[in-house]
Amino acid sequence: METVYMACLIGGILYALISVVFGDWLSQAMDGVLDFLSLDGPSIFQPMTLVGGITIFGGAGLLLERYSGLGAWVVALVAVLIAIVGAIAVFFLYVKPMENSENSIAFTIGSLAGSQGEVLVPIPQNGYGEVLVKVGAGNTNQIAASYDQKPIAGGAQVVVIDVREGVLYVSELNLSI
Structure with missing residues (x-):
């Protein structure tokens, strides 16, 4: 043995x-x-x-x-x-x-739905702008369009409503409630 x-x-x-x-x-x-x-x-x-x-x-x-x-x-x-x-x-x-311990810092663009962000480049009524969204410990800039078909000024706080074809569709966050 x-x-x-x-x-x-x-x-x-x-x-x-x-x-x-x-x-x-x-x-x-x-x-x-x-x-x-x-x-x-x-x-x-x-x-x-x-x-x-x-x-x-x-x-x-x-x-x-x-x-x-x-x-x-x-x-x-x-x-x-x-x-x-x-x-x-x-x-x-x-x-x-x-x-x-095998965690990733990566994210998918689809996972941004429901996230809050700030408009960096104003979003016109029927066009595209840019938003800054916090992801984990960092931030990401993404192309965005208005979900409500209303213009959104730079610096406005927004929430991501939907993600389609790599574009975040956002709506202005009304904090005056």
Whole structure:
């Protein structure tokens, strides 16, 4: 059994080293052939979690076999239990926080509907102007037209009513209520 434990430990360490050093390069070279490993199904079965569990199984089994007086089957059972606990720890302490940290600062123009902004270039009755809309921590300038077919002066506060063909259709925000 010592050979099995050693193979699991060394295999897991090699996987970690290869994925850290060559991960992006291998993914591009193989054109995403192994992408199915991280898609579909519960996220606890991510490769990092599974390989982490196998590595922990090998290390725990090796240590228990060498330094405890337990029988081979008991050592294997305890190593499996330690591996399960370790894999769960890897999932909740590494994989899950990394999934949640993958946020983008990008936005779609369609997501601007309902946003407030300020007119930078006056919007004529049947023409286009420009508005400044706050997006996350920044701002974006977008082409705008009057939703109500009424002219809107520069500096006016507006709300985006609709987005069609890359143009924000805005209406002047009446704050005197």
